[in-house]
Amino acid sequence: MKPSGPDTGRDGPLASGALDADEALDATLRPRTFGEFVGQERVVGNVRLYIAAARERKEVLDHALFSGPPGLGKTTLATLLARDLGVNLRTTSGPALERPRDLVGLLTDLGEGDVLFIDEIHRIPRAVEEYLYTAMEQYRLHIVIDQGPDARSVEIALKPFTLVGATTREGLLSAPFRSRFGILEKLEPYSVEELTRILARSAKVLSVGADEGALRAVAARSRGTPRVANRFLRRIRDVAQVERRERIDAASVREGMRRLGVSEDGLDATDVRVLEALVRAGGVPVGLKTIAAAIGEEEGTVEEVYEPFLLREGYLLRTARGRLPTLRAFERLGVAAPASTGQPGLFPPEAR
Ligand SMILES: Nc1ncnc2c1ncn2[C@@H]1O[C@H](COP(=O)(O)OP(=O)(O)O)[C@@H](O)[C@H]1O
Ligand SMILES: [Mg+2]
Known part of the structure; x- marks a missing residue:
């Protein structure tokens, strides 16, 4: 089995291969009600309140x-x-909207609310974005049809709708x-x-038994x-299935994590390569480009997926001049930190 890392959203080797299966899995495990949606209390609280208020006023959210x-x-x-509002949901994505005309069908198909x-x-694309402005503000779409001397601008009235980005x-x-x-x-x-x-809910949906401690180890x-x-x-x-274990236990988690290339502290092979790139520089700030090149990923992926985790875990610091490894990063790789650690950046953040 190929070691696999965290999800990168869409592109990049981490998401490749298993993408379709994972998308299907996402859909199966996706909460069906706000009640099943765990955490994010502040966001959920706000959204539900806005929904209730809009419904009460019979207005569009x-x-x-x-x-x-x-x-x-x-x-x-x-x-x-959308489900809570009791309205239809149409889905598209930024990259799919190549030309302004790609918006027309989508927007005119929307019913009220x-x-x-x-x-x-x-x-x-910026050109498409600008067409969205009037659609969002006035529920109108100005579109230019035909080209050259025949070109004319038509205005299409839309039903009031809610754009969720x-x-x-x-x-x-x-x-x-914004x-x-x-x-x-x-x-x-x-x-x-x-x-x-x-995970406890997911295990239920997937009809697999699991020890609480094992799930916690996965969660961590x-x-x-x-x-x-x-x-x-x-x-x-x-793993549990192939080894004929009845439930997911600590041993299946250990074996699964080994196969996934995820270590005890939650770092995977790519995280380690990021740290290696930082540590190799010997305490000099490293640019995003260099890190991206070192791990063969896009800069955006480094910024969205790897860095936030390494930052949170206290392995990396962001400075104006680049990224620095913390003492913890040196320790993790078993490399002695440079002696000239007058820089505050080389000390691990407080409250670990
Ligand atoms: N708060 C949550 N409670 C339960 N499951 C969640 C929650 N947030 C995400 N998930 C699960 O994680 C998966 C990814 O969520 P998704 O909404 O696709 O993330 P995003 O769109 O932010 O990339 C979904 O399959 C869903 O089952
Ligand atoms: Mg998504």
Whole structure:
């Protein structure tokens, strides 16, 4: 089995191969009600309140933007939101909207109050984005048809709708676009307790028995991410099944994690390569480009997937000049930290 790492959202070797199967798994394990949606209390509380208020006023819900790293539940939230509103959900993604005309069919198909969900909304081409502005604000679409002397602009009236966007890179959204969303919610990584609860539900859905301690061990290595936790669970279920174990226990988790290339402390092979690239520089800040090249991933993937985890775990520091390894990173690799550690960056953050 090929070692596999955390989910990267869409592209990159980490998501390849198993992508289709994992997408299907995502759909099976996706919570069907807000009640099944674990954690993110603040976000869920806000969203449910806005939904209730809009329903009471018989108004269309304001446009909403969900941001946060891959696998934290943005798509799930959009689905639950539409279900709670009792409206239809149309789904597309930023990269699929190549030309302004790609919007026409989507938008004119929407019924009153329906939700248009645009995943990876930061990847909408600027030219398309501008057409969305009037659609969002005035429920109108100005579109130019034909070319040359026959070109004319037509205006299409739309039914009031709610645009729900999801993005892993909120910073890449232009200010005018961002300001058109009335609801802006950020999803945060999940605690081990929350992930354990998510895994317990997933194990039930997958009809596999599991010890609480075993699930907790999986949760602890899941980088605060439900999608990663669920993926690990599925691989570990395979191990338990092949070894004819009745339930997922500590031994199946150990074996599964070994096969997945995930170590005791939750670091996988790519994390280690990131740390190696930092440590190799001997305490000099390393740029994102260099790290990306060292692990053969895109810079965006390093920023969205690897860095946040390594930052949280106290292995890496972001500085204006680049990334620095902490003392913990040197220790993890069994490399002596350079003696000239006058830089504060080489000390592990407090409160570990
Ligand atoms: N709060 C949650 N409670 C339970 N399961 C969740 C939660 N958030 C995400 N998941 C699970 O994680 C998977 C990925 O969630 P998804 O909504 O696709 O993430 P995103 O769109 O942010 O990448 C889904 O299959 C879902 O089962
Ligand atoms: Mg998604």
